[in-house]
Amino acid sequence: MAPTRLLLVDDEARQRELLSGFLAKRGFSIFSAGTGEEALELYHDIFAPVAIVDMKMPGMDGLELLTRLREVNPFIQVIVLTAFGSVETAVAAMKRGAFDYLTKPVENLDELLVKLEKAASQNRLAVANEVMTERLAEVFPTSEIFGESPAIMKVKELISVVAPEEATVLITGSSGTGKELVARALHALSPRAEQNLVAINCAAFPETLLESELFGYERGAFTGAEKAKQGRFELADGGTLFLDEIAEMPLTMQVKLLRVLEDRKIERLGSVKQIALDIRIIAATNRDLKKMVAEGRFREDLYYRLNVITIDLPPLKDRGGDLLLLAEKFVDKFARKIGKEVSGIDNDAARILNSYHWPGNVRELENIIERAVVLTRTRALSQHDLTGLSSPEKAPSADREITTIAEVEKEHIRHCLDQLGWNIGMCAERLGIHRNTLRSKIREYQLSRDSQ
Ligand SMILES: Nc1ncnc2c1ncn2[C@@H]1O[C@H](COP(=O)(O)OP(=O)(O)OP(=O)(O)O)[C@@H](O)[C@H]1O
Ligand SMILES: [Mg+2]
Incomplete structure (x- = not known):
């Protein structure tokens, strides 16, 4: 197997020599630097999957270097070295995305080795996952599966x-x-x-x-x-x-x-x-x-x-932050599709989306956002564009136009089908009629998926 590239950053030359001497014999190809600045410059060329970074250095400290490295390569796995007893530094580093930490002086080199191997395998996993997502987007551009919950x-x-x-x-x-x-x-x-x-x-x-x-x-x-x-x-x-x-x-x-x-x-x-x-x-x-x-x-x-x-697949309601993430993605998608300058959702609209129960899940959200993007007169979707969600079905009013029963039935069936994404089985169940009856009514009223 090719040696794993490793960035080693420490201001103490002795420590660098000790670690690189040990790790070079164990399948790592070491690139070392004595300051954060030097390390960043070097990193653009080597793009190593793993790094060991001392927290306490003059100039750019380890915490900042960690952040900057992760900006260059979000998949880099960094093991930080902290002084004995400085737990806060270790915690801060973990919060900023360090993979693990070790206290100095590093005496247990085998422990370091285990951690480095884990870090390298974590990096491979993260990259593989990204490649999978990209490949999916490539072969199947319109159908990326959105969500991070x-x-x-x-x-x-x-x-x-x-x-x-x-x-x-x-x-x-x-x-x-x-x-x-x-x-x-x-x-x-x-x-x-x-x-x-x-x-x-x-x-x-x-x-x-x-x-x-x-x-x-x-x-x-x-x-x-x-x-x-x-x-x-x-x-x-x-x-x-x-x-x-x-x-x-x-x-x-x-x-x-x-x-x-x-x-x-x-x-x-x-x-x-x-x-x-x-x-x-x-x-x-x-x-x-x-x-x-x-x-x-x-x-x-x-x-x-x-x-x-x-x-x-969990209901949309159980996907936490994905709800708004999906809504934003759909806003972008439909805005681009119809060439309209709409971007994002304002706070009131976000609140309405979050409080709705979404029986039709992602499909319903997609339909509602599509409609809102078409109708909106503002740059960001607002609550006015989501009226269907905030107010319950219109109450029948006294002077409502009288229509035939067939007309009401047709509208009712259409509503049910749209709501449930034309799932015949579920619709029939909800309407309390047999599937075949529903099918024949669909034919009779000439309903189809895209008819309005
Ligand atoms: N995670 C997601 N990211 C992006 N789009 C999604 C996601 N989930 C669903 N969609 C979109 O929502 C719509 C409904 O999805 P799909 O048809 O796959 O649902 P379904 O579970 O098969 O529904 P049904 O049970 O009604 O057949 C599609 O337009 C689909 O592209
Ligand atoms: Mg389906």
């Missing part, structure tokens, strides 16, 4: 670990939390990225259609099958199949899916010829599948097949 960082870490594997992934989380975004990231970061990601929304098709969509069919397999058609399984061969809203899959189809997962083979409808498949499965749901298993509405064996690795 611990919960989302954990999700991102899991994505980078799981993406290169073949394992089946189940993505859970309520409506609008970013399940599809995660599924796409998993595919984009996998060795299958060059192949297709084929998605199918299991709630969008009545049972028989779902089967022919998935499996495809031969000519004449049923009335209307005038030509043979490849199903989504086949289309995803070599790539990834994303089974969205898997909980809505009828039980009989669940059995068929399970068989495919076990055999990795399918037959088109109307054919006995087996087609071998190489697909990776990612499934998503906003339901509690475990509960559905207990209620007999979802097959247990299929549940275990799918649930090899779970990525659970």
Whole structure:
């Protein structure tokens, strides 16, 4: 392995010699400096991943050097040396992002070595994480996963670990939390990225259609099958199949899916010829599948097949500071998109955003910000641009125009669909009607995702 570059800064020449003599024999390539100023100049050329910095030096002290080094390279891991008994200095250094500290004189060189190795590995991790994020932004520019809350960082870490594997992934989380975004990231970061990601929304098709969509069919397999058609399984061969809203899959189809997962083979409808498949499965749901298993509405064996690795997305409400961070990102995104000079959110607007409960999660936030950016007359979004959130639905007034029941029903369904991001299963449940009824009403009223 190539030696790890190490910056060593101490004003005492003897200390520098002692440490560099020891570390040079243990896989480090040492660059030393006697002052903070000298160290900074040197650093621009060497860009070492780790550094040892004495806190007490004439001129620029260690604390300031630490800060300046981290400005040049945010991933640098610095171990500071403090005088015996100066705990405050050590604490101050840790607060400013030092990786660890040791008290002088450094007698236990093995301890130093252990700390340096940890620091070097921490640096590699931080850089790898950054590369992952950049790579994601590159392959998938419009779909960066925003957020820095611990919960989302954990999700991102899991994505980078799981993406290169073949394992089946189940993505859970309520409506609008970013399940599809995660599924796409998993595919984009996998060795299958060059192949297709084929998605199918299991709630969008009545049972028989779902089967022919998935499996495809031969000519004449049923009335209307005038030509043979490849199903989504086949289309995803070599790539990834994303089974969205898997909980809505009828039980009989669940059995068929399970068989495919076990055999990795399918037959088109109307054919006995087996087609071998190489697909990776990612499934998503906003339901509690475990509960559905207990209620007999979802097959247990299929549940275990799918649930090899779970990525659970927390509701937006539980992501702390991410809420405003996401809001700001969306302001930028839509301002750029429509070429309008809007930047940021004022304090009142931020308060309103923070106090709302966000049942539609990130999608709802994105929609609300988009609308606000279009409507606003100010540079920063203000509470006037967020009226939909602060005031409850308009109360019916006495002189309200009388419309037909069908008109009210149409509006009500449209509202529900928009709110829940066109999740048919959830909408049907909320409205207290069957999925198929909802589907036929959508057709009847000619509702579609983008119609206003
Ligand atoms: N962390 C995030 N960063 C940036 N955009 C996000 C994030 N999470 C979600 N979004 C955006 O919010 C919208 C909804 O996300 P997505 O469609 O992935 O949610 P979902 O969980 O699949 O929702 P549903 O359950 O309704 O299908 C998308 O436009 C997506 O790009
Ligand atoms: Mg989705």
